[in-house]
Amino acid sequence: MAFAFAVPLAAAWAAAPTAVQVQVVDERGLPVRDAVVELTPTGGWRGAIRFAWKPAMAQKGVAFVPGTLIVARGSSVAFPNLDTVRHSVYSFSKAARFEFDLYGRDQTRTQNFPIVGTVALGCNIHDQMRGYIRVVDTPFAGKTDQNGLVSLSGLTAGGYQLTVWHPRARTPGGELKRVLAVGAGASRQKIALKLR
Helix, strand or coil, X not given: CHXXXXXXXXXXXXXXXXXXXXXXXXXXXXXXXXXXXXXXXXXXXXXXXXXXXXXXXXXXXXXXXXXXEEEECCXXXXXXXXXXXXXXXXXXXXXXXXXXXXXXXXCEEEEEECCCEEEEEEECCCCCCEEEEEXXXXXXXXXXXXXXXXXXXXXXXXXXXXXXXCCCECCHHHEEEEEEEECCCCEEEEEECCEC
């Protein structure tokens, strides 16, 4: 009878959510901040995708804030202008091509992002402004902190594609990809990126 109980407990343990911590470093071993780390289950993700942050890319201090934003495929992103000057936001990226005419303080524009990939942003008025939207198809995505670390939780054991993206990565599309097997319990990965 004890064996009958052991099988469901073992199955429940194997299906228990786990976490993966990833550290991204450069060639010298120094932490890389604001690298986007994605874990996509083999066979893709079929559920809803919700992130804790708002899908918004503000213009503040003549800069895009945040500099890199992660959104789920199909998200509408708000572009509020919080500056006293006007901005004209555009992208000529493969994943999204759009342009907002000049708009002023406390005005907002929105754009939908139905294609997975990287959207590089600029302002026609302020050439120094650069921002990025990373459109993903997985709920397991995040940005590295000042120590190059990000922790992704809620994963189940199985196969995943690990993708690391950074605008200065010296790889095609700024991406580094590898296959990762996730087991029960927390695991750690260290990824070295060559940066421009």
